[in-house]
Amino acid sequence: MKKVEAIIRREMLERVRDALDKAGFHGLTISEVRGAGTQRGYTESYRGVRAAIMFRPKVKMELVVDDESVEKVISVICENAVTGEVGDGKIFVIPVEDAVRIRTQQKGQDAL
Amino acid sequence: MKKVEAIIRREMLERVRDALDKAGFHGLTISEVRGAGTQRGYTESYRGVRAAIMFRPKVKMELVVDDESVEKVISVICENAVTGEVGDGKIFVIPVEDAVRIRTQQKGQDAL
Amino acid sequence: MKKVEAIIRREMLERVRDALDKAGFHGLTISEVRGAGTQRGYTESYRGVRAAIMFRPKVKMELVVDDESVEKVISVICENAVTGEVGDGKIFVIPVEDAVRIRTQQKGQDAL
Amino acid sequence: MKTTGFNMSPLMRLSAVPRIVPKRWLAALAGAVVAALLVPTAAGASELTLVDIEQAVDTLWVVVAGALVFLMHLGFTMLEAGFTRMKNAANICAKNMMNIAVGMIAYWAVGFPFMFGDGNSFLGYSGWFLSVTDADAASSFSSLDWAGVSISTKWFFQVVFAATAATIVSGAVAERTRFTGYLAYVVVLTAFIYPVVGHWVWGGGWLADLGFLDFAGSTVVHTVGGVAALVGAIVVGPRVGKYTNGRIRVIPGHSMPLAIAGVLVLWFGWLGFNAGSTLKAAGVDFASIVLTTNLAAAAGVVGALVISRVVYRKPDVGMLGNGGLAGLVAITAGCAFVDSWAAAVIGFVAGMIVVLSVVGIDRLRVDDPVGAVSVHAVCGIWGTLAIGLFGTAELTEGLGTAGLFYGGGLNQLGVQALGSLSTVAWVAITCLIVFYGIKYTIGLRVDRMHEVDGLDISEHGMWGYPESVAGSSYMGTPGNGAS
Amino acid sequence: MKTTGFNMSPLMRLSAVPRIVPKRWLAALAGAVVAALLVPTAAGASELTLVDIEQAVDTLWVVVAGALVFLMHLGFTMLEAGFTRMKNAANICAKNMMNIAVGMIAYWAVGFPFMFGDGNSFLGYSGWFLSVTDADAASSFSSLDWAGVSISTKWFFQVVFAATAATIVSGAVAERTRFTGYLAYVVVLTAFIYPVVGHWVWGGGWLADLGFLDFAGSTVVHTVGGVAALVGAIVVGPRVGKYTNGRIRVIPGHSMPLAIAGVLVLWFGWLGFNAGSTLKAAGVDFASIVLTTNLAAAAGVVGALVISRVVYRKPDVGMLGNGGLAGLVAITAGCAFVDSWAAAVIGFVAGMIVVLSVVGIDRLRVDDPVGAVSVHAVCGIWGTLAIGLFGTAELTEGLGTAGLFYGGGLNQLGVQALGSLSTVAWVAITCLIVFYGIKYTIGLRVDRMHEVDGLDISEHGMWGYPESVAGSSYMGTPGNGAS
Amino acid sequence: MKTTGFNMSPLMRLSAVPRIVPKRWLAALAGAVVAALLVPTAAGASELTLVDIEQAVDTLWVVVAGALVFLMHLGFTMLEAGFTRMKNAANICAKNMMNIAVGMIAYWAVGFPFMFGDGNSFLGYSGWFLSVTDADAASSFSSLDWAGVSISTKWFFQVVFAATAATIVSGAVAERTRFTGYLAYVVVLTAFIYPVVGHWVWGGGWLADLGFLDFAGSTVVHTVGGVAALVGAIVVGPRVGKYTNGRIRVIPGHSMPLAIAGVLVLWFGWLGFNAGSTLKAAGVDFASIVLTTNLAAAAGVVGALVISRVVYRKPDVGMLGNGGLAGLVAITAGCAFVDSWAAAVIGFVAGMIVVLSVVGIDRLRVDDPVGAVSVHAVCGIWGTLAIGLFGTAELTEGLGTAGLFYGGGLNQLGVQALGSLSTVAWVAITCLIVFYGIKYTIGLRVDRMHEVDGLDISEHGMWGYPESVAGSSYMGTPGNGAS
Numbered sequence A, B, C: 001m002k003k004v005e006a007i008i009r010r011e012m013l014e015r016v017r018d019a020l021d022k023a024g025f026h027g028l029t030i031s032e033v034r035g036a037g038t039q040r041g042y043t044e045s046y047r048g049v050r051a052a053i054m055f056r057p058k059v060k061m062e063l064v065v066d067d068e069s070v071e072k073v074i075s076v077i078c079e080n081a082v083t084g085e086v087g088d089g090k091i092f093v094i095p096v097e098d099a100v101r102i103r104t105q106q107k108g109q110d111a112l
Numbered sequence D, E, F: 001m002k003t004t005g006f007n008m009s010p011l012m013r014l015s016a017v018p019r020i021v022p023k024r025w026l027a028a029l030a031g032a033v034v035a036a037l038l039v040p041t042a043a044g045a046s047e048l049t050l051v052d053i054e055q056a057v058d059t060l061w062v063v064v065a066g067a068l069v070f071l072m073h074l075g076f077t078m079l080e081a082g083f084t085r086m087k088n089a090a091n092i093c094a095k096n097m098m099n100i101a102v103g104m105i106a107y108w109a110v111g112f113p114f115m116f117g118d119g120n121s122f123l124g125y126s127g128w129f130l131s132v133t134d135a136d137a138a139s140s141f142s143s144l145d146w147a148g149v150s151i152s153t154k155w156f157f158q159v160v161f162a163a164t165a166a167t168i169v170s171g172a173v174a175e176r177t178r179f180t181g182y183l184a185y186v187v188v189l190t191a192f193i194y195p196v197v198g199h200w201v202w203g204g205g206w207l208a209d210l211g212f213l214d215f216a217g218s219t220v221v222h223t224v225g226g227v228a229a230l231v232g233a234i235v236v237g238p239r240v241g242k243y244t245n246g247r248i249r250v251i252p253g254h255s256m257p258l259a260i261a262g263v264l265v266l267w268f269g270w271l272g273f274n275a276g277s278t279l280k281a282a283g284v285d286f287a288s289i290v291l292t293t294n295l296a297a298a299a300g301v302v303g304a305l306v307i308s309r310v311v312y313r314k315p316d317v318g319m320l321g322n323g324g325l326a327g328l329v330a331i332t333a334g335c336a337f338v339d340s341w342a343a344a345v346i347g348f349v350a351g352m353i354v355v356l357s358v359v360g361i362d363r364l365r366v367d368d369p370v371g372a373v374s375v376h377a378v379c380g381i382w383g384t385l386a387i388g389l390f391g392t393a394e395l396t397e398g399l400g401t402a403g404l405f406y407g408g409g410l411n412q413l414g415v416q417a418l419g420s421l422s423t424v425a426w427v428a429i430t431c432l433i434v435f436y437g438i439k440y441t442i443g444l445r446v447d448r449m450h451e452v453d454g455l456d457i458s459e460h461g462m463w464g465y466p467e468s469v470a471g472s473s474y475m476g477t478p479g480n481g482a483s
Ligand SMILES: Nc1ncnc2c1ncn2[C@@H]1O[C@H](COP(=O)(O)OP(=O)(O)O)[C@@H](O)[C@H]1O
Pocket: A007, A034, A035, A036, A037, A038, A039, A040, A056, A058, A085, A086, A087, A088, A089, A090, C026, C027, C028, C029, C030, C062, C063, C064, C065, C101, C102, C103, C112
């Protein structure tokens, strides 16, 4: 099993999520994050003092899937999260050694 | 070392946390996430327009523990986070290669 | 590639981030988390009833870097996030099998 | 002269057709208008009499005071929303909105007639739907004849009181009560339960005959609302997770700034609530009521601070707010009957009482998220009794006897206790019937899962704070993969 | 006697130098002051006449009512902020602040003269910058001569109305409109577009001559604002993501508590808006207007509840608020012309209309985040027409004819329709010109990326809720590694 | 006739026992009541005299204006909470609550006597605890004799001013000041420091004798509060992280909507603050003060907009609010002494000053999170001086001389400067003593760790926004594994 962690633009979430759902990936967890990378923050001001806003709002999606599905998930996300502008985000693939469904205590693939 | 990542219902957090504490696992990090899986969101409406609320609020717990403790942690979480209804959540086990305690710069097991 | 996950004090974020930036690590993702460990929460009261506040606010930084940079990143974080008081936080190193830049679909090292 | 269609164009017409018109809001104005037209600045000779002006001043004060009391509904909304959780914030706002709306309709239709209509010493029964002209008002609402203002004015000032009594409950039963069940309760309270007590005390009923004193409603409004809140909180039961494993758990409200802002709005409105209850401005030193009201409120805050620093270590912010409200509730009955130093004492004691009462009621496993029972019922009773202690001979002369501390003996205290007790009994019994009635018919409490999800989403289909509760980017169009 | 510098020290001087002074705010006071000094308590003989006191009472009412209307700007700010997203909350507040500020300056300079200045039946043109003394007011603002209060009083009451008309638009064009573009619109609306309609109806213009009735501004204020909102929303276009892939998407506001608090503040202010439009307190039963206003608002909430439970399953909290406002807008024209039961009917219907209208306008792909068009234009028109249905013979006597349901035939209804229609046409045409003019010069809409980032950060350099939107600890000093 | 216990039941009694009663709030009412009972509608002959009615009108205005000023405490609470961080929001609310509560008690006990009690030209000393009847008021508070309203009325209007002066400080020292330390400061300021200045200017003291003009308190209230804020901010020191590594860092407030709502509430209250300072309605054109006040506020917003677009690129939302307040502070002294165009100029300049001053004070490393020093001290001084420039001969006649621009030369400007300077000196010296005194006794500043955690949790035991600051589900019962 792998965890596919994708950092994407917030405004793309719905499209990505719908596409994943249609592709059969129903289970996922999201959280609100902030990021910096090639795309930087803003330099703004407040009450006359300049301030650097270091990060941009992003959303992180985490899907744990079996090894074979990784490529599929990556391609679905890439297709639907892309705008072509700097800041579209990244996908990371992380190994998962085990999974448990709390409700049933099923383990491994069955837990997903 | 492994990272045990558990996605659970928010209302179960206190019970799970207390149980872990009693079992000797004091170090953990939590964050607010939203999830979908077998349990879906709601379809509601706002000002006369139907809207799908895609995710449910969940809480993610992350504990980094030594390899031997993984089973114990999983079983404590499972026992205390379960309601039997769809949406109880999942536990994922992820390998951790190293850990550092910032305060002392201790590494590995000693850092936990 | 590795993911360096650091849980630090919120008030140290700016310093750490600036130091990482100067050291050439521009890409990172942060999120707001709460944690417990050696440092516990507070016991307070509300309307006459005692309540335990189980967690303290922390910030989680995630940087995916190539294997050689891990030591450097850890030392930059350690130097800049430390106060010497209990609660300074932890760093965890997690293996990453692949990375993709959504905008360009570059993979691996190039994606970072 | 050019005829215009402006706001007061009727006046224009009058100057063209200068005869007596029966028009309601122009009564007695004709002459003045002609004069005003002839002599635009303030030098002309008005044909309005001194009595007309007196009535205008009285009306102006009562309308403005009533508007301040109306704003108390904003205060209650903010207070209750602040003291509850984010996931129920829109629901509490909706309940408060419905409270004033439904309460107004019900009180217009039957509540006001039950309260002030002519009837017997238990209940009034005339003037339904306010269908009287001012000229006829005497025959329908003779208990209010003493006040010179129009019947619209009287209704407005009274309806905002009725809605206040009702809204006290919404905080106590917050975060778990069905929307429709709450609506049913509001109708019954504003249409009947409250007007009955009002009739007893202010509508020429039996408590009035006994010399029971309640200037602006510690009993009529606050004890009624507070006891209804107690019964409601008991019947609906505690919130999920409030008392588990034999422990009392903390469920903090989501916004103290909102709650404290609500307290300040309530304090502001209370100036109208108490000082406007003269129903008159001319010849009445209503500012002395403003003085006692403010001192009691201020002393209530200080009382709550003192006791909370003694009992707990740190001053609870919400309790400071409750303390101020406690002082206000307590002085409501006696604001015209006590000296200013006594007002400060009454308020200070109320501020201490409320802190202990909130803790006590929680220990009794009655879940009252906002402290409504302690503030309104407990301090309402305290304030009512306080007249029997602090009422001065001078200020209560001819209405009752001086209080215990002013040499009047226990007489007035006894009457006050009787009035409080009868009110508590009446409200407790009728509200038990109402809340159990709702429970076994349309339903009083939401399902457990709905309660956990929050009433905003389960009762209204959307959170009150969608971004804070559910994140910025959670929402899609149905059918796009969402079920 | 010691001379003091206290607030009213002029009075002191007067007693020392007892002669007639031309001082504006001391006119006719001299005698009274001397008396007051001689006889400190209320037993002395005043030299103020009955007319002086009448004027004081009238001024007091109009100033207080005007202050309540001023507070409606707080209500609009809260309502609009609540109905929009966190990332645009400060921007909407800034627009509302500028609205009242710029509107006041513009209406002082030219708006008030255009509206009430002497001129022809289409437009007034005298009294720029209010540069008249009260004595001269007659020659510049003769259409307001019928009211005895001073020109400052009149200006204050009218300027808060003008700013209200303008602010209605800010909600409809929220979350995407350029700050400077909005400012330009405000100037034109308060300086010219609104005053023209005001002149027609209240300033002695052609609609006034025809017997068009609009007591407090369902047409003059709300239809003007609502139609401007419609044109604005159309020209600026829908928000990014509102209508995509042929679907209507939900973009929920960030705080229902804020929105509902705004509704309650607006309701409070509306008591002054309607009942203060008498511009007079003495001899006028303005409390009857308070009665009709409250009943319509309450019935509007109930109407919205009923229809939203029938059409959707769950009562939408924001819609309850819109329902109350709809009732208030609808009764604004007729509050002095209809019976109380009719007020309830007008409000109830308005509450139902607004729910259906919000959905309908959304289906037409006009993106109005707060429902301003439905509340103000649609219900403003309904309220204006309703006089033609429910106006009683007694209350409209000499001003117009009774409504259809009171045997007056279609006459008044026709006049009302004509007035509504002309107003809609005038505002639609001028606003089209204004909004397109802004679009092709200084710019009406922000860039797409700025809109996605939110107007707070892109137009003002900082979020309205930095911690909620951007996290607790996001900010650094520039140059420290940030670019 | 049936006796009732209703609100005004005393009146009932009077009709039964028709003799002269010494009752405070019924003085002179007896006859009227009898009449009213005989003739329920407004046709009867009142036995109230014109002077009684005049007093009622005056009282009504002063009480309503005072209530508006009271609401300014809500405005300050919202403004200060909005301009600070979430973790300190409940603390700032608690401080504001205590401010009004403790201030009321202190001003009742000794502050009012120090200010208006008879004494010498530096200090009053009579009338402790307001223990005078209206009949005796002349002998205790002769400096207020010129106003015909009752002593309760006068106290109420003045106490809300005193509390305003005190509350200005809480914003400047926010986010780091110990709760008890702040309480101690409030007592001293409202009990002594403020009343002394008030005595000089309004209580018949030496500045009054010199002809110093300050109609509603640019100096007495705002300069006092603003200078105290400056001293407080300096003594308590900057917030952790505000000035580090030689750089000025941004610590944004958590809610601009809250702050701007606060500004609008303050603006609303200011109408009462300035126009109510006539302490009189009859025979006084207090609406002209409403006019100047509004124009100055509006121009202040515009001034802040202009300067902030010139100096920074984007209009800072909080600065627009500060600009409006700056205009209001500046016009407070001169609202009755200047023409409307001058009011606009004074406000516009104040709006520009405040923006530059906020930046300047920050550069001086004085950490004032809400801009209190700039708004209240700097613009208070500007407004005081402005009378020396713009005061017209007509409006200042007999009180002072015309301003420089009206041919009065530098005379009045000199007096104004002297008054400002003495006030600054007095407050600076006494506040230095007070704040250092607190610092070295009960403690002025919280521990560094407590400041980082936030004052809500460290001083009050619970966050103001528990869910936003700490997450939805963070809380447990102690002993269940938590330490
Ligand atoms: N090395 C990294 N480790 C963790 N997160 C990263 C890393 N690089 C980028 N990110 C995340 O991805 C987001 C987008 O990356 P960025 O480099 O700005 O754009 P792009 O991927 O289009 O070049 C960032 O805001 C950050 O959240």
